[in-house]
Amino acid sequence: MKKFLLFLSTPLALLPAMQAHAQSADDDDVIVVATGVAQLASEAGRSVTVLDRETIETRQKVSLSDLLATTTGVGVTRNGGPGAVTAVRIRGAEDAQTLVLIDGVRVNDPSSPGGAYDFGNLLTGPVERVEVLRGPNSVAWGSQAIGGVVNVVTETPTDGFHARANAEYGYADQVSTNATIMGGSSDIQGALTGGYFRTDGISQAASGTEADGYRQYGASGRLKARITPNLRAELRGYWADSKLELDGFPAPTYAFADTEEYSTAQELYGYAGLTGDFGPTTHRIGFSIADINRDNYDPTVSAAPLYLYRGRSEHYSYQGQIGAPMARLVIGADQDNQRFYDGAATFSANITSVYGEAIVTPMMGLAITAGVRNDDHSGFGGHVTWGANVAYSPMPGTRLHASYGEGFKAPTLYQLYAPYYGTATLEPETADSWEVGARQDLVDGKLSLGATWFQRDTTNQIDFDSVTYTYANIARTRAEGVELEVEIRPNDRLTFTGNYTYTDAENRSAGYVGNDLARRPKDIASVSADWESPFGLKLGGTVSIVGDSYDNAANTTRLDGYALASIRAEMPLTDRIAIYGRVENLTDEDYEVVSGYSTYGRAAYAGVRLRLD
Structure with a gap:
């Protein structure tokens, strides 16, 4: 932290010649993450961050997690270089309590112990837009949405012909290439993106000397067709094949060090759906699938995988919307089937859900949303969650918002049925969350200030019981804090943005009461500035500041x-x-985000971008 002032001054010194992009959703942004249906951000009494393609290209981030790390209320840790296991935590929640969707497909891995999604393999190449909901919202999204929701949207096809491509090279022999083509007419539209990434990386072990590389091939596509004037069909697909070199714990010392181990991952996500408009009602039926195969190898032991994990989710959904003056009613039903294979046995569970939401706008500037959901799990029965929020704009440039939300997370298949460790009688994790905030525009919109207070209590949290060596409902946590945001736009070419999050994430579990939750720093801040010259030159800078934290529950590291x-x-x-x-x-800061794991020093990259419209 001794270089703090130097770091902070870097973008500020460039401020007279820079521009950056806002993070919190503007009032006229159309979002879906708050309620599961498209609505104006001004109607949502929830905290939502929107990152568009322009922001991704301006910030030049290759890994989506690196961009998320600069957004309000989000903490990110990675066990080494690109491709390594990456955890995203929202407002101090566990990474496994973040629900992740890619093109509407739930992609959390049912074969991982906590069901977390590994952001290490999610690159920005095909991404058009990201919405981040901060706080629980199981009414719209069901299980896993305790900490929040990250909704990733890949390139959406439009009329005409459009194409973009980029290629870059840099530190550690890193190569990143992506290309997208899209086009169509008013009746049928398609988009296809392909990408390749490789790097020599760095040693995962901080004590190691052998670099651990990473490679990924990826592709995504979307097809939209108008069957009749009132009926539309859509297909979406996402595929990634990744390989990551690992470090391990070799004999005789069994200390973390260089090894020849590696892992592979194949991810396949797909969606097919029909949407129909009939008078004041809209109906959508859909089917999605998420298939994740992970294998771990140690060539010094065997050519066959030492461990393999096969996770699969199939999701059937119906959603209906009924529009009326000053009100909209949303009803829905979901069936989620999950399966996990560990190389010896297959385990499965199903969740059947029904829900309803009402979005009411009784007067200009006021929107009230309330909803309830019931999830019936094949193993532990039903669970009801509800939530409500309000957004109010008493005058132009002022928005007040408040919400109460509940979240629940069903036990994962691993936690329920894993040999030796599973406990079939587990209860779901639950959370209650409050937030109150305000946003104010000043100086004719050139200055925007925002502040939000939040609190979340989680009970029945599932953790590994070191006494019984099984999973049990033994953990309790509380996270509360404040988020502050500022945006300054003195002119069309120059923008400055900043955010600061204070999070007191407290462990309230027996034996750890009063301790900080692991890898949850109390203070996280990010400031950015960017500028575009009259002849097109763009300059920018970002400073990210992360406070002290602990690497373990005992708060000894x-x-x-x-x-x-x-x-x-x-x-x-x-x-x-x-x-x-x-x-x-x-x-060239020397730092750690996970104890014993390496991080990158100074690194430079250069590339070329092509766009056809």
Whole structure:
């Protein structure tokens, strides 16, 4: 932290010549993550961050988690270099309590112990838009939405012909390439994206000397067709094949060190749906599938996988909307079938759900949303959650919001049925959350300030019981804090954004009462500035500041805080071609986010971007 002032001054010194993008959703943004249906952000009494394609390209981030790490209320840790296990925690919740959707498909891994989604394999190449909901919302999304929801949308096809591509090279022999083509007419539209990424990486073990590389092939596609004037069909698909070199715990010392181990992952997500408009009602039926295969290898032991995990989810859904003056009613039903195979046995569970929401706008500037949901799990029965929120704009440029939300997380198949460790009688984890906030625009919209207070209590949290060596409902936690945001736009070419989150994430479990939750720093901040010249040159910088934290529940292993600075530039060569580059960890800060694991030092990258419209 001794370089804090230098880091902080980097983008501020460039401020007279920079521009950045807002993070919290603007009032006229259309979002779906708050209620499960499209609505204006001004109608949602929830905290939502929106990251669009322009932001992704401006920040030049390759891993989506690196971009999420600069957003309000989000903490990210990664066990090594690119591709390594990456956890995203929202407002101090566990990473397994974040529900992740890619093109509407629930992609949390049912074969992992906690059911968390590993963000290590999620790259930004095919991503068009990301919505981050902060706080529980099981009414709209069901199980797992205790900490929040991350909704990732890949390139959406439009009329006409459009294409984009980029290629970059940099530190650790890193190569990243992506290309997207899309087009169509008013009746049928399609988009296809393909990408390749590789890097020599760094040693996962901080004590190691052998670099651990990473490679991924990926593709995504979407097809939309109008069957009749009132009926539309859509297909979506996402595929990624990844390989990551690992470090392990070799004999005779069994200390974390260089090894020849590696892991592979194949992810396949798909969706098929029909949407019909009939008078004041809209109806949608859909089917989605998430198939995740993970294998771990140690060539010094066997050519066959030492461990293999097969997770599969099949989701059937119906959603109906009924519109009326000043009100909208949403009703729905879901069937979620999950399966987990560990190489020896197959385990499965089903959740059947029904829900309803009402979005009411009784007067100009006021929106009230309330809903209830029942989830019936094949193993432990039914569970009811409800929530309500209000958004009020008493005058232009002012928005007040408040919400109460409940979240629940069903025990994972691993926690229920894993040999030796599973407990079939587990209860679901539950959470209650409150938030109150305000946003105010000043100086004719050139200055925007936002503040939100939040509190979440989680009970029946499932953890590994070191006494019985099984999973049990033994954990309780509370997270409360404040989020502050600022955006300054003195003119059309210059923008400054900043956010700060204070989170007191307290462990209230027996034996740990009063301790901080592991890897949950109390203080996280990010400031960015970007500017675009009259002839197209773009310059920018970001400083991310993370406070001290602990690596373990006992709070005996401390992780020192750190600050990271990055600078970036982009220059158009023609109206279709631009070159760009960035330097990350500008001051070569030495830091840890997970004890014993390496992090990148100073690294530089350069690339070229092509766009056809």
